Amino acid sequence: MSGSATQTVYEQLRVSLLAGRYLPEAKLKISELGSAFSVSTGAVREALARLTAEGLVTAMPQRGFRVAPVSVADLRDLAEMRIEIETKCLRRAIASGDLAWEAAVVAAHHRLAVTPIAAADGGFSPAWIVAHGEFHAALAQACDSAWMLRVRDLLFAHNERYLDLARKTDRGNRDAAREHRELMEAALARDTDRAVAAIAAHIGKTRDTIESALRRAEMDELG
Amino acid sequence: MSGSATQTVYEQLRVSLLAGRYLPEAKLKISELGSAFSVSTGAVREALARLTAEGLVTAMPQRGFRVAPVSVADLRDLAEMRIEIETKCLRRAIASGDLAWEAAVVAAHHRLAVTPIAAADGGFSPAWIVAHGEFHAALAQACDSAWMLRVRDLLFAHNERYLDLARKTDRGNRDAAREHRELMEAALARDTDRAVAAIAAHIGKTRDTIESALRRAEMDELG
């Protein structure tokens, strides 16, 4: 293992959460997770405490932990906030990004472009999710405000939870690759307005797609 | 005690941190804290894990926890971000605040106005800090975006850490009470532009005051 037990559990649990491997509001039993990861309950509790502070998990006093809920309202609010922050980040990144930044963006985009998007189970492939996250992170990274980046990361993480819900209705009818390319090109050309418009549109479209998927899922549940 | 042991430790530790009762970068020894609060080390670790996710504490693998550092750069970045978020929050709060909101703002302002600002040790009095936090929270509360409020709370908490550093150089030469009144009156009058200007100025002035205090403290340290 790389680091400590707690760290490992935290990271693994986090990617599982972000990959939607647990259902929203599902109970996270401490001893189960402990034996699954072969660590003590203390390590699990510590990891869950951190995830609670991030909002990915909710703690119910004396009643354990659950996966944070999702809702259309939260998704819309989140997307709106993301547009605010991501556009600001992007503006500043374009303004102060150097050659190293450009190179990192190109590299991340290349990895994203060549990574197959579909996984065996019909969702996004884990490799694509990682590449996608890293591309957007690379774009924002040159923003010269640590706090802005921090908030961006928080929002992006929560968005990832919703992302794989979209996969079902997203089959083929949307060209995310094209949006990413457009975004990269505008950023590298230092065309701030075009880049900002591209990322805002990208977030908006993603939101809409996820929202339909969410509504469909709710329908299925009730009917 | 109200809730669980972990919860108690978390809350107490948090207010201590925000009140600047521990020095930045000071080591937070787990067993010391455990005996201080008369709880087990597990509870302390759990509380520290949450505070780490909030950024109030930094975790160093195999080397324990420390109080998060402060710096002029971080303060400036934080203040800039706060201006962005607080103004947006305030706009939306003014737009959608109802009578209950107005009442809460008036009440919070009254409590703030009548609470003595100075403590025996020369810092802000704990009661004033609470009242101050609640006044600003009340103002923002009517903002109809949960995510925006969440980010606002995070930023405000970090700002509080810096706040009491300002007390030394802030003695008498600044009328925070007046700024708060102006802010409240503009908000209640639904004068969005004036309110936004007031809060931006308020944050900016606070930043400047704290910055001088910080620089003075750095001077004292080195000479």
Added chain:
DNA sequence: CCCGCAACAAAAATATATTTTCGTGTAAAA
């Protein structure tokens, strides 16, 4: 047939014990 209460089982919360890691100081060798 439904409601309440008691006993039981399961899981969370907490405490204690053990292991591991890190920093420090000391002594021997270059």
Added chain:
DNA sequence: TTTTACACGAAAATATATTTTTGTTGCGGG
């Protein structure tokens, strides 16, 4: 005198054990 290796003490990390709390099931009464 400087450096390096070793050992010791302190603190963190982890595991295990104990206590509390909660949720559930079955039984008796209404």
